[in-house]
Amino acid sequence: MKWRCALTQRWLPAYLDGDPPSFWRERLRSHLARCPACREELAELAEVVRRVKSTAVPEPEPRFWQNFNQELHLKLAQSVPAPPPSRVFKLPYLLGAPALALLLIWVAVGYLNPERSVLAPTPQMAKQERAIQERAAEKMVAKPRVTAPSPETTGVVAFVAQNGEEMSPDDDLTGLRGDLDSTLAGMTEQEKEAFLKRLRQHEKDGSCLRKISVIFWA
Amino acid sequence: MTDPQLVARAQEGDLPAFEELVKKYQREIYGLAYRLVLDAEEAKDLTQQAFMQAFVHIKGFRQQAQFRTWLFRIAINQCYNYLKNKKKFGDPVDADNFVLVGKDSPEEDLIAQDERRRLYAALTRLPAKQRAVITLKLEQGLSYEEISRVLGGTAGAARVNYCQAIKTLKKYLKNEDEHEVAVRSYPKMVTRVSRR
């Protein structure tokens, strides 16, 4: 086979189809006009195409399509997609139930335990607690303060005089945890009484000083 | 209703709208699957599977694309997977099945039946991708551009594949025809002998 015939025959099926590469369109036509071998090849390829087109896929009976559509309908109805769970909302959704349960438990405990008057600590109280913890930590480090009368002692006085704007009551009482005796020793009878009254009040409130006051009264 | 309208409804979960699309394209998809797997029952299953896949993924279908070619692509992938598994489990396609299918129409003459059987025998020997490109071109009437959208690659590659596929099919058909001539001449001789 000549090289030109080989190149031509490569594109003959597309030429038959009327859609060969545009570069080849004219070249194929002119070669076919003068080459009997390529014309014969073209005729044989046309016969192959005719056979494929004429041998259609056998059309199934009408019953086939009835069954087909019924079966498919059932399958499709089963697979009707539920709204796809959005990844953004999936996590909060899953956490919702435990979160609700926790909330209910928390509220129930609050109501069943009326001694705990603090259902929802106010921001101020939270701040006070933090301050208590910080101060306690300071005291652990600064040991001398445990025994020596400290600047906080004046705070107690301020508190007893109901004048503690800066220093909160809890701060003062907690600050005295280590040296109650020495503090009381330095007080007048009136101051002692007010101080102890305040401690008792705290004990009623179930505050963090319960243990201290128990020890004290003992 | 037009395809884009039906697709838009189906994308919102409208099953009747999708089933209208099914009825519109089921014959084409079935024909394509039939040519690829060469088995009527399997072609039916694969056609159903293709539509189910389409329904599940229809939300991801972009309206700029053609629904028909998108459906063809899904169906062809289903068929490829089926053929891959079949090959893996050593179950070759049997060209003799096709003769039985042709018996649906008793008036179909014997010559046509023979021709069908030889064509399918030749098609069976083609790689699945060449069967796909021939079917898409000659039966579904797709352009090379559309074929490339179904099978992947470029329009130029689709044209090359098609040309190659037809030339290979011609070679296999010639083999089948020669084989047929040899088989036919033998029983004729036997009948002649027995009549004497």
Ligand SMILES: [Zn+2]
């Ligand atoms: Zn030539």
